[in-house]
Amino acid sequence: MFTLERRVEQSKSWLVFSPIMAIGLTVLSGIIIFSVLDKDPWMSLYTFFIQPLTTGFGFTELIVKATPLILIGVGLSIGFKANVWNIGAEGQFTMGAIAGGGTALFLNTQESFLVLPAVLLMGILGGIVWGMIPAFLKTKFNANEILTSLMLSYVALLILSYLVHGPWRDPGGYNFPESKIFSDFAMLPILLEGTRLNLGTGFAVLSVLIIYILLSRTVLGYQFKVVGLAPAAAKHAGFDRVKLIWLSMIISGGLAGLAGISEVSGTIGQLLPSVSPGYGFTAIIVAFLGRLNPVGVLFAGLIMALTYIGGENAQIEIGLPAAVTGLFQGIILFYLLACDVLARYRLRYKPFLKARDRE
């Protein structure tokens, strides 16, 4: 009989191998899914996973889509490490877009190079405020942050809907629920002419670096890890759990807010009723797939971005339903969680007789 035996320490090699195995299994499942949908599986796999990367433009689009995922994912991974489950990044992203985008609209006639920093700052603040609410409710009233942060996501999406349908609607926009186009002074600079690659990607790379240093080189980063892995030890060491909850929510909220404002003032250029194709939720998968490690999140963000542009490409080229993207994202997380058991446990073969002999 096979039994699972807890490893003393997580297997480092399995931690790296398990995401690769999960991705492989997802691609294999793709063959089945495409066959069920009556599409040629090999052709579909090619259009989904490879064709988008065959052009230079496709490659920059991959990075554009990966940018918000990495920004949010890096922030979430800090909280997840400390067992603070911020599930409401979608709301913090939206709030960042609202606060930053609102600033851009308010300063739309100002021709100053200070507009962009103000827009970005307000975007980050918007995300932070929206992240601080669950932190407050958790630390003050012990309310579960999973549920409160998620409920606040719905609230943020409704606020955005109200604003673009009402007070912020562009009067010259033929009654479409859209804001005015932001002025050039509120827009993030494009990094590569002719593409949508913008400075937001720079922020993503920078955040990976900063959080990496925070986690690996500072006492604070050490505290995040200990609180998650050994809460009792952390308590004895006198680590302030309340402080870590606040910091987790502020960092992840702020980065989600930065992702939100980078998306609207870097990629979209105005406020729309929907500014995110579920980046806040996909980033949860990115954080796990990247092993809650900033560098891992960087790679995981690129991989999950591929499911977005692959899905779009497959929709245009072979008429696959757009929902396939979400399906792949769910499947990849399932496989990852299943494969992860081998990082924490060793598979042991125990013949029945021997087990009995020992007792």
Added chain:
Amino acid sequence: MDVVAIVLTIITASTPLLLAATGELITEKSGVLNLGVEGMMLIGAITAFAITTITDSAVLGVLAGAAASTSLAFVFGVLVLIFLANQVATGLALTIFGIGLSALVGTGFVGIALEPLPKLDLGLLSAMPVIGEILFGQDFLVYLSFFMVVLVAYFLSKTRLGLILRAVGESHDSAHALGYPVLLVRFLAILFGGFMCGLAGSYLSLAYTPLWAENMTAGRGWIAVALVVFGTWRAVRVALGAYLFGTITILQLHVQGWGLEIASQFMSMLPYLATIAVLVLISRDGAKIRLNAPQSIGKVFTPSR
């Protein structure tokens, strides 16, 4: 204002919450936190809708919806009980997967309208003014939801099996030492939770709004999870909570209809804000939570030989 009509719509809005929360209550009482309620409800909703459209039989549809949701719960059970995966992460995976798969299956069913679930008709009884329609004119899932609340309340407090389930949820190690099959009990509790979420989803797409729309649960699964905390893990209080939320959902719709100068978006926020408010009210009292919450909830169990 027709009070009977309002009460009828309140029942319709509360039933899916009641069904899902009752299922999640049993799952959590066994010590397992399943955050996949939203995903399971969506899978239940689209399966019930698809099978009803194809076979023209609502009963088959509901059964299929419940079966589909239960099989998703089966996957969850395998992952958290056998593969020992983190329950929070696996529940989220279930929800993300459920949203994706239901949207994919549902692409062929958008824009089709169905006859709502048939209502009970007891002739004279159902025709009685005011109470006739409310008491004797509902569809079978409404009656089932009430029956389930009574059954679950009785099961948890009065039966031996209910006691074992609670023991497993309180301390899996002690329950294991006493010789109770911890994993089996939890597996069955997870499957029951999935079954109830399937009924809840079926109700949404067959009775509440008899059509399919992507993501039509709109957070109801998460509200159901919150309701279990709100009801401090007791069946009757959970049921009261479900009706409180059903009432809020319906009243905000009626207020929108009265032509008040409040944007509809703010009224639509009410159920979500109310969820936060009740969570805060209940969780504030740490003693109450500690007294009622299953102590082993969310913890991984590995049998020691």
